Amino acid sequence: MSYERPNIQAMHGYSSGEQPDSTDVIKLNTNENPYPPGPAVVAALAGLRAESLRRYPPPTALALRRALASLHAVDPDNVIVTNGGDELLRLLLATFVAPEEAVATASPSYSLYDVLAAAHGCRMLHYPLNADWSLPRELAARLNADKVKLCFVVNPHAPSGTLVPAASLQALATDFHGVLVIDEAYVDFVDPELQHDCLPLVRQRDNVLTLRTLSKGYSLAGLRMAYGIGPRGLIDPIQYKTKDSYNTDYIAQQLALAAVGDQPYARSTWQRVRQSRAELRTALAARGLPSPPSQSNFLLASVPARWSAEALYEGLKAAGVLVRYFKQPGLQDKLRISVGTPEENQRLLRSLDALLH
């Protein structure tokens, strides 16, 4: 017999991009930073002592929260550190959404939201994005009419890479009666000239929380460290009630502290990614694969009707270049391509040329 809850039995798990063991593969499918962690992380790793692992770690990662609070000009009580962004997303449902309530997103979006809602046993509503990937009109009114308790907006958007201006999110947060979660997993790659900043909104309102991760911006996907910034009404119940008591480990806390402390290195990787993003976008467009303007570390390239996106994905994979293909409505004619190093991007383009000609 099965002991699973009915909603668990009925659901499908999250399928992540392939993670091959081989180091020969050009991996442009899961949006990792193409540059390694910087010298501060290398030094912190070298300075670790195994003996420190004998005792439990600081339960709320206070030293790291202080550093993050200082970086973002908020109070440490407005920061929660989690074991990757996935944990924070799950905890938001666990803390604020009862199983009979509804959560929502503007779709297409990060498919994990659906998986988390299914596992939690709550309803998931989808509001289609406009053709230019901007937020649907009257979104707040529709969320309120549907009694949505919590809404996820990933910004920059995944998988398109486009950016919703802070003013639009401000309007949404003001009118929406529930909790607005701004998933800023890719925000580090936004062009600084845009002066994009959602933190004033977080400081102002009681219903907005923003998620950041060290996986992409700080080249630490293997370490599982992310954080949320929000008002205490949203942070406290997660920090002191629903998160696992010791949710992040000692080493991860130490290395994250080192990474966050070296802003010049992190910023240099973001700048290099932005430069490569512009070059790659132009090169793809020249080959007939246009993409919307991306403020993230990936591009969503449209494949013209005379080719098949799925066949291109398979062809690239056979050539040792992994990109992401989503077999779902609205995305079936597209490929999501993470921005790699200039050398990786060149190899992608050469492999594409071989397939297209």
Add this chain to the structure above:
Amino acid sequence: MSYERPNIQAMHGYSSGEQPDSTDVIKLNTNENPYPPGPAVVAALAGLRAESLRRYPPPTALALRRALASLHAVDPDNVIVTNGGDELLRLLLATFVAPEEAVATASPSYSLYDVLAAAHGCRMLHYPLNADWSLPRELAARLNADKVKLCFVVNPHAPSGTLVPAASLQALATDFHGVLVIDEAYVDFVDPELQHDCLPLVRQRDNVLTLRTLSKGYSLAGLRMAYGIGPRGLIDPIQYKTKDSYNTDYIAQQLALAAVGDQPYARSTWQRVRQSRAELRTALAARGLPSPPSQSNFLLASVPARWSAEALYEGLKAAGVLVRYFKQPGLQDKLRISVGTPEENQRLLRSLDALLH
């Protein structure tokens, strides 16, 4: 306004033992192993490269699962690796218990079970243990009558340290209609002469899962690594549906692999703890503080009525020795004391002598 779910708003978070920053304190309050991780962990830590952190970690820790499977003579598919034991306990509720259902434990027990049930929003039933800490009579029949979906049994028991024989758990599992979780956080410290082994039960039945942790037996509380062993019907839905996609990080997986691979070192620490446990138990009894026979790395010492356990706890704390005091029915006249190194145990006894005389 509060956005919390009503059950979250009503609940209290878990209170763990104090984790002082000071290294002067003799810390016998949270059951850490008194000996540091061994040379294999030291070597693995020294061999880590920061560059490995750029990519996502293996999502189900396959290499570690293979090593654990080999250690316990099960298949890797029968093993799930989690971010500490807390995560596995929470996932068991999330996967198998609907909010309207009930979970249970024989009490007193690990207080986190209550916190997890409150956060999940399900009912928690308590069946008092017998005076000698053995399981209540007719427990399976009572669980079935109360339609309990999942029952936690911590064995060796916390906070008494006593051991329920595998045969009693076999009888319970056979008669109980729900999922039996045997929380073996402290099982590494059981005297090998007892030949205690619940794995035959796990291999035989579809409703039994056992939890192990590297926090105590392998001196890695700071690393947050634990695992479950169970039938695929219980493991698979957690592994592929309800756990966070990348729930343990790359470094934790590597160091855990090293720790598990060096059984002789780990066993040597268990043997030293058992030796000290016997000596400390005798010494405490000689001072009028008897404790039940412990198969764990702690003792639950009874404080005679002419003294106050709480006052002794406070007095020890003022002397720089932390032990655990539980202000709850059945435990108010007791202190839970982790077994330290011989030097730490001597300092505890000297401080006790100063307070008692």
